[in-house]
Amino acid sequence: MNSNHAPAPFSPTVARVLATVSAAFVVTQLDVTIVNIALPSIGAQLHAQVSVLQWIVDAYTLAFAVLMLSAGVLGDRFGARRLFAAGLALFAVASLGCGIAPNASALVAARAIQGISAAAMLPNSLALLNRASRHDPHLRARAVGLWTASGAISIAAGPVLGGILIANWGWRSIFLVNVPICLAGLVATYAWIPRRDDQAHMPRTPVGIDLPGQSIAVIALTAFTGAVIEMRPLGPSHPLIVGALIASVLAALAFVAVEARSRAPMVPLSLLRDKTFSAAVAFGVCVNMAYYGTVFVLSLFLQRVRAETPLQAGLAFLPLTGGFLISNIASGWVVARYGPRRPMMIGALVGALGYALLHFTQANTPLLALLVPFLLIPAGMGLAVPAMTTAVLASVEHKRSGTASALLNTARQAGGAVGVAAFGALASGAGAASVVSGTRISAAVAAGLLVAGLGLASFVHPTAHARSSTDNEAQRESSGR
Numbered sequence: 001m002n003s004n005h006a007p008a009p010f011s012p013t014v015a016r017v018l019a020t021v022s023a024a025f026v027v028t029q030l031d032v033t034i035v036n037i038a039l040p041s042i043g044a045q046l047h048a049q050v051s052v053l054q055w056i057v058d059a060y061t062l063a064f065a066v067l068m069l070s071a072g073v074l075g076d077r078f079g080a081r082r083l084f085a086a087g088l089a090l091f092a093v094a095s096l097g098c099g100i101a102p103n104a105s106a107l108v109a110a111r112a113i114q115g116i117s118a119a120a121m122l123p124n125s126l127a128l129l130n131r132a133s134r135h136d137p138h139l140r141a142r143a144v145g146l147w148t149a150s151g152a153i154s155i156a157a158g159p160v161l162g163g164i165l166i167a168n169w170g171w172r173s174i175f176l177v178n179v180p181i182c183l184a185g186l187v188a189t190y191a192w193i194p195r196r197d198d199q200a201h202m203p204r205t206p207v208g209i210d211l212p213g214q215s216i217a218v219i220a221l222t223a224f225t226g227a228v229i230e231m232r233p234l235g236p237s238h239p240l241i242v243g244a245l246i247a248s249v250l251a252a253l254a255f256v257a258v259e260a261r262s263r264a265p266m267v268p269l270s271l272l273r274d275k276t277f278s279a280a281v282a283f284g285v286c287v288n289m290a291y292y293g294t295v296f297v298l299s300l301f302l303q304r305v306r307a308e309t310p311l312q313a314g315l316a317f318l319p320l321t322g323g324f325l326i327s328n329i330a331s332g333w334v335v336a337r338y339g340p341r342r343p344m345m346i347g348a349l350v351g352a353l354g355y356a357l358l359h360f361t362q363a364n365t366p367l368l369a370l371l372v373p374f375l376l377i378p379a380g381m382g383l384a385v386p387a388m389t390t391a392v393l394a395s396v397e398h399k400r401s402g403t404a405s406a407l408l409n410t411a412r413q414a415g416g417a418v419g420v421a422a423f424g425a426l427a428s429g430a431g432a433a434s435v436v437s438g439t440r441i442s443a444a445v446a447a448g449l450l451v452a453g454l455g456l457a458s459f460v461h462p463t464a465h466a467r468s469s470t471d472n473e474a475q476r477e478s479s480g481r
Contacts, residue, residue, distance in 0.1 A: 127402035
C-alpha cells in the first residue's frame, strides 16, 4: 500500500491513551528482565535454593502466559478499560507484596499475582489503543509502533536499572518502583479513558463467558508452559514432562471440540481461519522463539565464556535491546505508508541476517564484533513486530480486539518459553566449549525461524486495515460533528 497520505499528528485522546497503556506495558516487560539481575541477592537474603529462585522468575511467566487469553476474552465481554484498570491496581498491590515479602514462598506467591495482573493489562491495553485510533489506520500503525517501543525501552533498561537499584537500595526496590508507576497509570486510566468506551464496545446482548472453554484453555496452557519451564532441569524424557505435554495436547484438542459447539465461544474458530490473522500469529511465535532463546544463550556466553558480570552483560545487550526503540518508531511510519506485509518480510530478512552472523561467534570473539548482529537483529525485528501487531488488530472487528491481542501474545509467550528451553538445552554443557557450540547452533536455528517468518509474512494481506462497523460508525459520528 503506497500512499501519499500525510501522517496526521496524534489527537489528544490517542496521545493520552497511548501514554497510559505504554506505562502499563513498561512495568509488565520490566518485570520480565529486571528480576534476573536480583536473583543472587534474593537468594542470599532469603536463603533460597536455586530451584526456588527459578520459580521466582517462572511464577510470573507461567501466570502471565496461561491467563492472558482469558483476560483478553473477558475484556471483550465486560470492558477492556475495566479489566485494564483492575490489572493495574492488582499489579501495584502484588509489587508491594514482593517488596515486603518475608520469605521466598511469599515472594513466589506475590510474583504469581503479578503475572495474573500483567495478563489482565497487556491484551486489554492493545484493545484500548486500537479503539482510540480506530478512525485512522495510519495513526493506529504509528501508535502500535510507539507502544512496542515502550516495551523495548523497558526490556533494555531492565538489567541496567536493576543493577543501579540493587546497588543503592537493595533487591526489594526493584519491585517497589512499580507501585508509583501503577498508581499513576490507574489515575490516568480513570481520567483519560472514558467509561463510555467500554459501554460502546461491549456486546449489546448478554453473552456467556464460556467457562468450559476458559477452564480447558487454562489447563492446556498451564500443562504446556509448565512442561517447557521444567524441561531443562528435569530433562525432556522425565515422566512429568512427557505427561504434561500429552495433557496439553489432549486439552488443546478438547478445547477445539468445545469451542466448535459453544454458542458463545471464547475463541471463535473462524478467527483462526483468517489467513492474515493466523500467519501473523505464527510469525510472532517464530520471532519470540528466536529472540528469547538467543538472548538466553547469549547471557550464558557473556557470563560463562567471557566472564562478564551481570551488569556488564546487561550493558553489552544495550545495542541489541536498545536498537528496538528506533526501529519500532520507524515501523509505525512504514506500516502506515505501505501496510504490514512488506515491513514484516523485510524485517524478517534483516533479522535472519543478524542471527546468521552470530553463527560465526567464537570464544575469543570480541564484543565489538557482535555489534553488527546486535544492530541487525533489532533493526529487523523492530520493523516487523509492530507490523505484525497491526496486521492482527486490523484483521478483526474492534469487539474482538482483546481476544485477538490475547491470542497473539499468548502464542508469543509460548514461543519464547519454548525458545529458552530448546536453545538453553543446546548450551547446557558444563564447559565453555558447550556454550559456544550451543550459541552457534542456536543462531543458525534462529536464522531459520526468521526465514520461516518471511514465508509466513507473504500470507498477510498487504492492506490489512480492515474496518469494522464500529469504525464506520465512528467515521460518521466524526463527520457529523
